[in-house]
Amino acid sequence: MSKILKGIGASDGIAISKAYSLVEPDLNFTKTSIDGSASADEVQKFKNSLHETKVEVTKIRNYAEETVGPEHAAIFEAHLMVLDDPEFVGPIEEKITGGHSAPQALVEVRDQYLKTFEEMDNEYMRERAADIKDVSKRLLAHLLGRTLPDPASIDEEVIIVADDLTPSDTAQLDKRFVKGFVTNAGGRTSHSAIMARSLEIPAVVGTKEVTSAVNDGDIVIVDGTAGDVIAGADEKEIKAYELKTNELKRERETLLELKDDETETQDGITVELGANIGTPDDVEGVLANGAEGIGLFRTEFLYMGRDKLPTEDEQYEAYKTVLEKMDDKPVVVRTIDIGGDKEVPALDMPKELNPFLGYRAIRMALGNKELFRTQLRALLRASVHGNLKIMFPMIATIQEFEEAKALLIECRDELKADKVDVKDDIETGIMVEIPSAAILADEFAKVVDFFSIGTNDLIQYTFAADRMNENVSYLYQPYHPALLRLIDNVVKAAHREDKWVGMCGEMAGDSTAMPLLIGLGLDELSMSAGSVLKARSQIKNLKKTDMEHLVEAALRSPDSDTVTALVKEYTERL
Numbered sequence: 001m002s003k004i005l006k007g008i009g010a011s012d013g014i015a016i017s018k019a020y021s022l023v024e025p026d027l028n029f030t031k032t033s034i035d036g037s038a039s040a041d042e043v044q045k046f047k048n049s050l051h052e053t054k055v056e057v058t059k060i061r062n063y064a065e066e067t068v069g070p071e072h073a074a075i076f077e078a079h080l081m082v083l084d085d086p087e088f089v090g091p092i093e094e095k096i097t098g099g100h101s102a103p104q105a106l107v108e109v110r111d112q113y114l115k116t117f118e119e120m121d122n123e124y125m126r127e128r129a130a131d132i133k134d135v136s137k138r139l140l141a142h143l144l145g146r147t148l149p150d151p152a153s154i155d156e157e158v159i160i161v162a163d164d165l166t167p168s169d170t171a172q173l174d175k176r177f178v179k180g181f182v183t184n185a186g187g188r189t190s191h192s193a194i195m196a197r198s199l200e201i202p203a204v205v206g207t208k209e210v211t212s213a214v215n216d217g218d219i220v221i222v223d224g225t226a227g228d229v230i231a232g233a234d235e236k237e238i239k240a241y242e243l244k245t246n247e248l249k250r251e252r253e254t255l256l257e258l259k260d261d262e263t264e265t266q267d268g269i270t271v272e273l274g275a276n277i278g279t280p281d282d283v284e285g286v287l288a289n290g291a292e293g294i295g296l297f298r299t300e301f302l303y304m305g306r307d308k309l310p311t312e313d314e315q316y317e318a319y320k321t322v323l324e325k326m327d328d329k330p331v332v333v334r335t336i337d338i339g340g341d342k343e344v345p346a347l348d349m350p351k352e353l354n355p356f357l358g359y360r361a362i363r364m365a366l367g368n369k370e371l372f373r374t375q376l377r378a379l380l381r382a383s384v385h386g387n388l389k390i391m392f393p394m395i396a397t398i399q400e401f402e403e404a405k406a407l408l409i410e411c412r413d414e415l416k417a418d419k420v421d422v423k424d425d426i427e428t429g430i431m432v433e434i435p436s437a438a439i440l441a442d443e444f445a446k447v448v449d450f451f452s453i454g455t456n457d458l459i460q461y462t463f464a465a466d467r468m469n470e471n472v473s474y475l476y477q478p479y480h481p482a483l484l485r486l487i488d489n490v491v492k493a494a495h496r497e498d499k500w501v502g503m504c505g506e507m508a509g510d511s512t513a514m515p516l517l518i519g520l521g522l523d524e525l526s527m528s529a530g531s532v533l534k535a536r537s538q539i540k541n542l543k544k545t546d547m548e549h550l551v552e553a554a555l556r557s558p559d560s561d562t563v564t565a566l567v568k569e570y571t572e573r574l
């Protein structure tokens with residue numbers, strides 16, 4: 001019997017495949033002692049597990065080297081070194097000979113090392129502690145006969161089932177094998193959902209119970225458009241969804257006819273449609289979907305899923321690749337936005353009580369100038385390879401923008417003094433995602449070259465409702481007049497100063513919001529690549545002057561329901 005779970009559709013499309021559970025097994029065990037005669041067997045058992053672990057880590061290392069490159073595979077090299085280190089293995093064997101069970105001996109030696117390393121307050125030693133922790137977990141799983149999930153070793157088509165996926169887990173998913181994912185937690189604008197959209201993998205989040213409803217190997221259907229998950233699907237259900245997949249394919253083929261068109265309303269107003277990306281690999285999807293530029297390159301993904309920070313040269317190569325592939329089309333690169341739900345293991349970030357209100361994005365970049373300078377220098381060097389625009393995230397005050405811009409100019413002058421080619425007229429703008437910036441947009445408009453409204457955060461900060469928390473998701477209201485008035489204020493302030501204003505939050509690709517966004521007068525909309533053609537087709541059917549009347553009424557409405565009713569009324573008249 002199949003079971004239908006309801007969640008939040010996080011990334012469109014249908015996937016049908018076997019479930020692969022990313023749930024960690026219980027590695028607890030009961031403490032037993034071994035008498036002298038059995039200790040030789042116990043040592044042998046340990047050696048066998050050690051061997052199996054080495055084989056497994058070697059396999060993971062080779063696979064990582066092939067798929068994500070040697071720099072990401074280096075961490076597994078360090079793990080193999082621990083497994084070969086007599087100073088790690090020796091004391092474990094001694095403890096077993098002294099009467100400990102193998103799991104107990106391993107855990108005791110591991111804890112001794114961790115205590116010593118963690119007390120050392122030295123980054124290198126902390127990394128070694130992380131290696132010991134990782135390797136011991138794998139070894140313990142072998143000793144106890146339990147299997148650890150390992151997304152990097154997936155080499156057949158699967159649908160990942162997990163409690164939650166961190167952005168760095170998602171960054172490591174290989175699209176060739178991972179056909180979809182379903183999680184218990186999360187919302188439409190959590191970063192794992194955003195990554196799923198840029199990878200164009202169907203995903204459903206926030207199901208609350210998928211990890212208990214689905215077993216490893218069950219056939220699962222993920223309908224990322226409807227937010228449905230069918231666990232243990234039968235033949236009939238699979239057939240029905242295969243038909244639906246074909247229908248979607250046909251719809252897509254029709255949309256593809258619009259790939260090279262301009263995006264123009266019925267009354268001749270053009271809107272630029274961009275796509276959001278996280279890595280250079282995403283550019284393929286941007287071009288395949290006919291986007292006219294990149295409205296948001298979330299560069300923090302270059303820093304995630306690895307244990308060292310990317311160097312200036314590595315970043316330069318990444319930015320250059322994107323700019324060249326985009327062939328003079330605009331590319332808005334946002335400087336590092338970590339913190340919140342985006343953690344970078346290579347940076348020792350403090351744990352905070354309120355991470356979304358804490359040391360995040362520009363705050364962290366301005367507090368960590370060397371890290372910021374590395375990125376700015378890489379961007380400036382890459383600027384000669386295309387149409388680069390630089391954008392600062394989470395700007396709350398004009399002083400933050402000015403400080404960031406001053407650092408950019410300082411880096412530019414330094415490079416020029418060293419005779420490095422840098423473009424002179426790079427536009428610099430800000431994300432409007434904090435209400436203070438939206439309210440003071442008239443003052444900001446005098447100093448920035450452009451705005452891009454980040455509704456994912458602007459909504460959460462306007463309604464004080466965590467974008468990741470299902471319990472307050474009823475307050476996360478993109479169509480609410482309070483939000484529309486903020487957007488209206490930003491657009492008007494920008495246009496008074498002849499500056500362009502875009503939107504790069506998820507609302508930019510939302511078909512219910514689209515009539516409002518056209519009426520509000522946004523110049524650019526940047527969304528998941530997969531939404532671009534649908535948005536183009538929708539805009540072609542809208543008349544800007546009508547949508548302006550819609551917006552007038554919407555701005556005077558008391559709540560979201562009234563606004564959505566108005567949108568319905570205006571679009572039904574088409």
Ligand SMILES: C=C(OP(=O)(O)O)C(=O)O
Nearest residue numbers: 433454455456457504505
């Ligand atoms: C685009 C945005 O930034 P991010 O989703 O990366 O926080 C936003 O807040 O709308």
Ligand SMILES: [Mg+2]
Nearest residue numbers: 433454456457
């Ligand atoms: Mg944001």
